[in-house]
Amino acid sequence: MRDFLPDDVRRRQYVIDVVRRVYERYGFEPLETPALENIETLTGKYGEEGNQLIFKVLKRGEGESSGVADLALRYDLTVPLARVVAEHRGKLPKFFKRYQIQPVWRADRPARGRFREFYQCDVDTIGSTSPVVEAEMIAAVSEVLQALGFEDFTVQVNHREFLRMLLSDAGIPESRHGDALIAIDKLDKIGADGVVADMAARGLSQESARAALENIEGAVDTLFAESSGWSTHPDGTATAAAENLLRIFTLCEATAARGHVKFTPRLARGLSYYTGAIMEIVVPDLPGSLGGGGRYDGLIGMFSGEPIPACGFSLGLERILVVMGERGMFPPDVQASGPDVLVTLFDAPSIPDSLRLAGELRGEGLRVEIYPEADKLGKQFKYASARNAAYVTILGADERARGEVTIKNMKTGDQTSVGREYAAQRIRTER
Amino acid sequence: MRDFLPDDVRRRQYVIDVVRRVYERYGFEPLETPALENIETLTGKYGEEGNQLIFKVLKRGEGESSGVADLALRYDLTVPLARVVAEHRGKLPKFFKRYQIQPVWRADRPARGRFREFYQCDVDTIGSTSPVVEAEMIAAVSEVLQALGFEDFTVQVNHREFLRMLLSDAGIPESRHGDALIAIDKLDKIGADGVVADMAARGLSQESARAALENIEGAVDTLFAESSGWSTHPDGTATAAAENLLRIFTLCEATAARGHVKFTPRLARGLSYYTGAIMEIVVPDLPGSLGGGGRYDGLIGMFSGEPIPACGFSLGLERILVVMGERGMFPPDVQASGPDVLVTLFDAPSIPDSLRLAGELRGEGLRVEIYPEADKLGKQFKYASARNAAYVTILGADERARGEVTIKNMKTGDQTSVGREYAAQRIRTER
Numbered sequence: 001m002r003d004f005l006p007d008d009v010r011r012r013q014y015v016i017d018v019v020r021r022v023y024e025r026y027g028f029e030p031l032e033t034p035a036l037e038n039i040e041t042l043t044g045k046y047g048e049e050g051n052q053l054i055f056k057v058l059k060r061g062e063g064e065s066s067g068v069a070d071l072a073l074r075y076d077l078t079v080p081l082a083r084v085v086a087e088h089r090g091k092l093p094k095f096f097k098r099y100q101i102q103p104v105w106r107a108d109r110p111a112r113g114r115f116r117e118f119y120q121c122d123v124d125t126i127g128s129t130s131p132v133v134e135a136e137m138i139a140a141v142s143e144v145l146q147a148l149g150f151e152d153f154t155v156q157v158n159h160r161e162f163l164r165m166l167l168s169d170a171g172i173p174e175s176r177h178g179d180a181l182i183a184i185d186k187l188d189k190i191g192a193d194g195v196v197a198d199m200a201a202r203g204l205s206q207e208s209a210r211a212a213l214e215n216i217e218g219a220v221d222t223l224f225a226e227s228s229g230w231s232t233h234p235d236g237t238a239t240a241a242a243e244n245l246l247r248i249f250t251l252c253e254a255t256a257a258r259g260h261v262k263f264t265p266r267l268a269r270g271l272s273y274y275t276g277a278i279m280e281i282v283v284p285d286l287p288g289s290l291g292g293g294g295r296y297d298g299l300i301g302m303f304s305g306e307p308i309p310a311c312g313f314s315l316g317l318e319r320i321l322v323v324m325g326e327r328g329m330f331p332p333d334v335q336a337s338g339p340d341v342l343v344t345l346f347d348a349p350s351i352p353d354s355l356r357l358a359g360e361l362r363g364e365g366l367r368v369e370i371y372p373e374a375d376k377l378g379k380q381f382k383y384a385s386a387r388n389a390a391y392v393t394i395l396g397a398d399e400r401a402r403g404e405v406t407i408k409n410m411k412t413g414d415q416t417s418v419g420r421e422y423a424a425q426r427i428r429t430e431r
Numbered sequence: 432m433r434d435f436l437p438d439d440v441r442r443r444q445y446v447i448d449v450v451r452r453v454y455e456r457y458g459f460e461p462l463e464t465p466a467l468e469n470i471e472t473l474t475g476k477y478g479e480e481g482n483q484l485i486f487k488v489l490k491r492g493e494g495e496s497s498g499v500a501d502l503a504l505r506y507d508l509t510v511p512l513a514r515v516v517a518e519h520r521g522k523l524p525k526f527f528k529r530y531q532i533q534p535v536w537r538a539d540r541p542a543r544g545r546f547r548e549f550y551q552c553d554v555d556t557i558g559s560t561s562p563v564v565e566a567e568m569i570a571a572v573s574e575v576l577q578a579l580g581f582e583d584f585t586v587q588v589n590h591r592e593f594l595r596m597l598l599s600d601a602g603i604p605e606s607r608h609g610d611a612l613i614a615i616d617k618l619d620k621i622g623a624d625g626v627v628a629d630m631a632a633r634g635l636s637q638e639s640a641r642a643a644l645e646n647i648e649g650a651v652d653t654l655f656a657e658s659s660g661w662s663t664h665p666d667g668t669a670t671a672a673a674e675n676l677l678r679i680f681t682l683c684e685a686t687a688a689r690g691h692v693k694f695t696p697r698l699a700r701g702l703s704y705y706t707g708a709i710m711e712i713v714v715p716d717l718p719g720s721l722g723g724g725g726r727y728d729g730l731i732g733m734f735s736g737e738p739i740p741a742c743g744f745s746l747g748l749e750r751i752l753v754v755m756g757e758r759g760m761f762p763p764d765v766q767a768s769g770p771d772v773l774v775t776l777f778d779a780p781s782i783p784d785s786l787r788l789a790g791e792l793r794g795e796g797l798r799v800e801i802y803p804e805a806d807k808l809g810k811q812f813k814y815a816s817a818r819n820a821a822y823v824t825i826l827g828a829d830e831r832a833r834g835e836v837t838i839k840n841m842k843t844g845d846q847t848s849v850g851r852e853y854a855a856q857r858i859r860t861e862r
Contacts, residue, residue, distance in 0.1 A: 001465035003515050005522060006529070009461035025793045027770045027800030030440035034432035034548050035466060035504075035534065036486070055467070058487045058500055060538040067498020069489055073466075084434050091436060093818055095803060098437070103466065107491040117465050130803040132782060139790070254783035255790055339458045351563060352685035359570070359686055362456045369458030372526060372561040387524055 001117045007337055012119075014334045015320055016101055018147050019121045023099040026140040028123050031098040033080040035105075036071040043072075045079045045273075045302075053106040073105040077122040078273075078299070078312060085126055086304035096126040101317075115318060121291075124312030126300065131247040133311045134277050134295065138248075139255030141281060141291065141313050146256060148320065149329045153290065155257060156264035156280045159245050160294070165230075165238030166219055166265060170211035176204060180212055181268040187213075219265035241276070248277060273299045279313065286323050291315035338388030339369040341427060344380040346396045354395050357405060357420065361393075364424035384410060391427050432548045438768055443550075445765045446751055447532055449578050450552045454530040457571040459554050462529040464511040466536075467502040474503075476510045476704075476733075484537040504536040508553040509704075509730070509743060516557055517735035527557040532748075546749060552722075555743030557731065562678040564742045565708050565726065569679075570686035572712060572722065572744050577687060579751065580760045584721065586688060587695035587711045590676050591725070596661075596669035597650055597696060601642035607635060611643055612699040618644075650696035672707070679708060704730045710744065717754050722746035769819030771797040772858060775812075776805040777827045785826050788836060788851065792824075795855035815841060822858050 004012060020030075042054055056069035074080060077100045085096065101121045108116060123140055125133045138155050145153050167177050183198040190198070192213055199209035215222075222230055223242055230242045245263065252261045269278040269292060276295030283290060293313030300308040324330060343358045345351055351374065361368045369387065371380045377394070384392045394406040405423050408415040409430060418426050435443060451461075473485055487500035505511060508531045516527065532552045539547060554571055556564045569586050576584050598608050614629040621629070623644055630640035646653075653661055654673055661673045676694065683692045700709045700723060707726030714721060724744030731739040755761060774789045776782055782805065792799045800818065802811045808825070815823045825837040836854050839846040840861060849857050 001467055003465070003519065004461075004463040005515075005519065006460035006462060009463050012463075013461065025796070025798050027798060029437035029768065030435075030444065031437060032435040032440050032443075034434070035536070036432055036548065052491075055491075055502075056489045057504070058489060058498070060483075060486075065498075067489070067496075071486075073488070084436075088434065088436065094814060097800065105466070117467065125803070128803040132776070132786070132801060132803040135786065136801060136803075139786075143793075251783055251786060254786040337460065345563070352682055355563070355566065355570075355682060355685040362574075365456070367456050367458060369528065370563060370567060372556070372559040372563040372567075383525060 002115060007335070010334055010337065011321060011325070011330055012317065014330065015148065015317060015324070016119075016121070019101060019144050019315065019317075020099070022144045022147055023121075023123055023140060026097075026123075026136060026143075028097045028099040028140070031081065031084065031100045032102060033074065033077070033084060033100070035074050035103075037074060037080060037083070039070055039072045041072075041083055042075055042079060045299075046075060050075065053108055055105050055107055074102070075106060076104050077102060077120050077314065078124070078296070081122070081124055081126075081312075082300045082303050082310075085300050085308065085310075089304065092126075094127055097123070098126075099123045119317035121315040121317055122312060124310060126308060126310045129297070129309045131244055131251060131277075134248045134279075135251035135255060135257075137293065137311060137313045138252055138257045138261060138279060141315060142255070142257040142260050144315065145281070145290070148324065150283065153260060153281055153283050155252075155261045156267050156282060157245065157248065157261055157277060158264050158267035158279075159241040159277050160274050161237045161241035161276070162219075162223070162245060163265065163268065165233065165235050165241070166215040166222075167212050168235075170215050171208040172204060172212055176202075180204060180209075181266065183209075184213065184216055184266050185268070187266070216265045220263055223263060223265075244277065269294055276311070281315075283323060285326070286319060288319070289316075290319050290323070336388065338390065340366040340389070341368045341391045341393060342380070342384040342387060342389035343368060343370045343393050343395075344377060344384075345371055345374040346377070346394060347374050350374075350395055350397070350400060353400060354393075357393060357395055357423070360420065361424050361427075364428070366424060366427065381408075393423065433546060438766070441765055441768065442752060442756070442761055443748065445761065446579065446748060446755070447550075447552070450532060450575050450746065450748075451530070453575045453578055454552075454554055454571060457528075457554075457567060457574075459528045459530040459571070462512070462515065462531045463533060464505065464508070464515060464531070466505055466534075468505060468511060468514070470501055470503045472503075472514055473506055473510060476730075477506060481506065484539055486536050486538055505533070506537060507535055508533060508551050508745065509555070509727070512553070512555055512557075512743075513731045513734050513741075516731050516739065516741075520735065523557075525558050528554070529557075530554045550748035552746040552748055553743060555741060557739060557741045560728070560740045562675055562682060562708075565679045565710075566682035566686060566688075568724065568742060568744045569683055569688045569692060569710060572746060573686070573688040573691050575746065576712070576721070579755065581714065584691060584712055584714050586683075586692045587698050587713060588676070588679065588692055588708060589695050589698040589710075590672040590708050591705050592668045592672035592707070593650075593654070593676060594696065594699065596664065596666055596672070597646040597653075598643050599666075601646050602639040603635060603643055607633075609699075611635060611640075612697065614640075615644065615647055615697045616699070618697070623648075647696045651694055654694060654696075675708065700725060707742070712746075714754060716757070717750060719750070720747075721750050721754070767819065769821065770800040771820070772799045772822045772824060773811070773815040773818060773820035774799060774801045774824050774826075775808060775815075776802055777808070777825060778805050781805075781826055781828070781831060784831060785824075788824060788826055788854070791851065792855050792858075795859070797855060797858065812839075824854070 054075050055073040057071040059068045059070045103117050103119050105117050172180050179202040183195050187195050196209045233239050273296045274294040275297045278294035280289040280292035291314050295311040297309040345354050358368045358370050392408045399405050404417045406417045485506050486504040488502040490499045490501045534548050534550050536548050603611050610633040614626050618626050627640045664670050704727045705725040706728045709725035711720040711723035722745050726742040728740040776785050789799045789801050823839045830836050835848045836851050837848045
C-alpha cells in the first residue's frame with residue numbers, strides 16, 4: 001500500500017474532480033458507503049478466488065483472542081450499492097443514478113497498476129431495463145476520458161446472452177464456456193490454430209473449437225447483416241440480446257461515445273453477476289482495461305428479495321493515472337507545486353506585520369507560505385527556491401515605514417517595492 | 432457505520448472543499464496515507480484505552496485460521512504522518528506543512544456526533560519550534576470556521592508545561608495530574624467546593640486541591656500581569672512555556688484568529704504525546720470540541736530516531752456537520768439536489784435525438800438527467816417533479832421538424848418552444 005505525497009495527491013484529485021464533474025452533468029448523484037461491511041454481505045459475491053482476497057477484520061473484545069472476524073473491508077463498490085438499494089429503497093428515486101469514488105481493498109499480489117488499496121470510480125443506474133441506460137453510461141465514461149485528454153480509447157461491447165449463443169451453437173455446453181473463452185482470448189497472440197490446440201488441451205473437441213472460433217470471428221457479420229438470420233434463431237433470449245446490442249450501438253452514435261464503440265464478440269468479463277450487455281474500455285498502450293461494467297439484473301434481488309434491474313460501469317483510477325503519467329497528460333498547474341508567495345520574516349519585531357501581510361495576500365486568493373523563523377534572508381530565499389515559490393516578499397523596517405512591501409519574482413529575479421494594498425494585484429497580473 | 436446518500440455526500444463535500452481551499456491558501460499541501468498500517472505502527476501510540484479501540488485485520492492465507500492480525504485500520508492521521516515523515520524525509524521540504532482529510536476508524540460505542548468511521552481534517556507543520564507555527568495553525572482553522580459561517584467559536588489555548596507548573600506548585604505530584612484535571616474540568620458544573628470534594632475523593636489532599644484550583648483560576652492574571660512573577664519562577668521550562676504562550680497570543684492578534692483566542696488554563700487534552708502548546712475549538716451549543724491539537728516534538732522521533740519538532744490541529748468533520756445541520760448553515764444550493772433539466776422521451780424514434788439534446792445541454796455545463804423510457808409524458812413529468820428538476824424538455828415530432836425544443840419551467844409552470852441552439856442559454860438566464 002502506498003503513501004501519496006503532495007504531487008501524487010494533486011494528480012489524483014485532478015482526475016477525481018474531472019470524473020465527478022462529468023458524472024454530475026449526466027445526472028448521477030454521489031453515494032458513499034462505509035469501508036467496513038458485515039462479512040456476510042461480501043462473502044459469496046465474488047466467486048471462490050474473490051473470497052480469498054477479502055480483508056477480514058477481527059471482532060472486538062473477546063473475539064480478538066478467539067480469531068473470529070465479523071467485518072470485512074469493501075472489495076468493490078457494486079455489492080455495497082446493492083445493499084444500499086435494498087436497505088434504503090423508499091428514500092431513493094425510481095431511477096437511482098449514483099456515482100461513487102472510494103477506495104476498495106483486495107489482498108492481492110501487487111503488480112504494475114495493481115495495488116492492495118485502490119480507488120474505483122463507479123456509475124450505476126438502478127431501476128430500468130432500457131438500453132438508454134447502457135448508452136448513457138457508455139457516453140458518460142467516454143466523456144470522462146475525453147475530458148482527461150484521451151482520444152484513442154475503445155469501448156468494447158458485448159452481450160452475455162449473445163456470447164452464450166455463439167458458443168452453444170458450436171456445440172460447447174454452458175459448463176465449458178469459461179474454458180473456451182480463456183483460449184479464445186489469446187487469439188491475437190497465438191492465432192487460430194493455437195487457440196484450437198489450447199481448447200483441445202482443455203478437453204473440448206476440435207470440431208466445436210473450430211466452430212466456436214468461426215462463430216466468434218463471424219459474429220460481427222452475424223449481428224449486423226440483415227440476412228444473417230439471428231432474428232429467426234430459435235433461442236429467444238439470444239435474439240433479444242442481438243436486438244438489445246443493435247439498439248445500444250444506434251443510441252451511442254447520438255452521444256459523446258460516437259466512434260469509440262466496438263462490438264467485441266469475445267469479450268466475456270470475469271464477474272459472474274452480469275446478465276446483459278457487458279463493456280470494457282481499452283487503450284493501445286495498456287494491457288488489460290481502464291475499466292469495465294455491464295448489466296446485472298439479478299444482484300440487487302439477492303439483498304432485497306425482489307428483482308431490480310441495474311447497469312453499471314467502473315473506471316479504475318490507478319490505471320488511468322498510470323497511463324496519464326506515462327503519456328505526460330497532466331496540465332502544467334497540476335504538476336507544478338509550490339506556493340504563489342513565500343513571505344519571509346525580516347526580524348522578530350516585524351513578525352506580526354508579516355503575518356498580517358500573509359493574511360492580506362491569502363484574502364486575495366493566493367497560496368501563501370510563511371517562513372516560520374527570522375533566519376538570515378539568504379537562507380529564506382534558498383528555501384523559497386527549493387519550495388518552487390513563484391514570489392517572495394520582504395517586509396523590512398524601511399518597507400514598513402513607507403507602507404510598502406518588496407516583491408521578488410523568483411523566475412526573472414526582478415525585485416520591486418509596491419504599496420501593501422497593491423501587492424496581491426501585482427503578483428496576479430505578472431503571473 | 433453509516434451510508435451517505437446523495438444529500439449527505441453533498442454536504443460533506445461542501446465542507447471538505449472549504450477546508451481544502453483554506454488550507455491550500457495557507458500553504459499546506461495534501462497528503463494521503465493507506466487505510467491499513469502495520470499493526471506495530473499503531474499499537475502503543477494511543478494509550479491503553481486507544482489500543483483496545485484499534486480495528487485489527489487478519490493475516491491472509493494460513494493466518495486467517497490462526498487468528499493472527501498483522502494490519503490495523505488507521506486510528507488517527509497523526510501517527511501515519513509521523514511514519515511518513517520518518518520514511519520519506521529526504522523527499523520532503525525542510526518545513527513540511529501538510530493537510531490530510533481522510534476517514535479513521537475506532538471500535539467505539541457510537542453516540543451523537545461520534546461514529547466508528549469518521550473523517551478528520553488535519554493540518555500539521557513539521558520541522559520548526561517557532562510560535563509562528565502555532566499562530567498560523569490557529570489562524571488557518573479559524574479561517575476554515577469563518578468560511579463555513581461560524582462566528583461564535585473560541586480557540587482555547589494552554590501549554591502542557593505551564594499547566595504542569597500550576598499543579599506542581601500546588602503540591603500535586605506529576606503522577607496525580609491526570610486525576611486532578613478530571614476534577615477541575617467539572618468546575619463550571621459543580622463549583623469550587625464540588626471540585627475540591629471530587630479531588631479529595633480521588634485521594635488528593637484538601638490543601639493541594641484548593642491550591643491547585645486557586646492556581647488554575649488565577650492563571651490568567653499570573654500569565655498576563657507583569658508583576659506576577661512567573662518570569663522569575665525557578666522552573667525554567669515553565670517560564671519558557673509562559674513566554675511561548677504570550678508570543679502565540681500576540682501573533683494570533685495579527686491573524687484571522689483575532690478575537691477568538693482564549694487562554695484556558697485548565698485545558699489538558701487527552702493524548703499523551705503533546706509537549707507544548709495545546710488547543711481546542713469550542714462552540715456554545717456543542718458539548719466537547721470541534722477539534723483540537725497541539726505541539727508534539729517527541730512523536731516523530733519514535734519513528735525516525737532523530738527528534739523532529741511538530742505541531743498539528745485536527746478538525747472533526749462529523750461534529751462540524753452536526754452543528755451546521757442543527758443551525759441550518761448550509762447554502763441553499765448544497766441542500767437542494769435535483770438536476771437542472773430532465774429530458775423526457777417522446778417516443779421510440781425520437782430517442783437518439785433526445786440523447787443528442789441532452790449532450791448539447793451538458794456541453795453547456797447543465798446537469799441533465801434523461802428519463803430512460805418512452806413512458807407516458809404525465810408519468811415523466813411526475814418523475815421530474817419528484818426528482819426536483821428545475822426544467823423539463825419535450826422533443827416531439829413537431830419540435831423536431833421545426834428544429835425546436837419545448838422547455839417547461841417546473842417552478843412557474845411556463846412552457847415555451849425555442850430553437851435547439853438557444854435552449855441552454857434560455858435555461859441559464861431564467862434560473
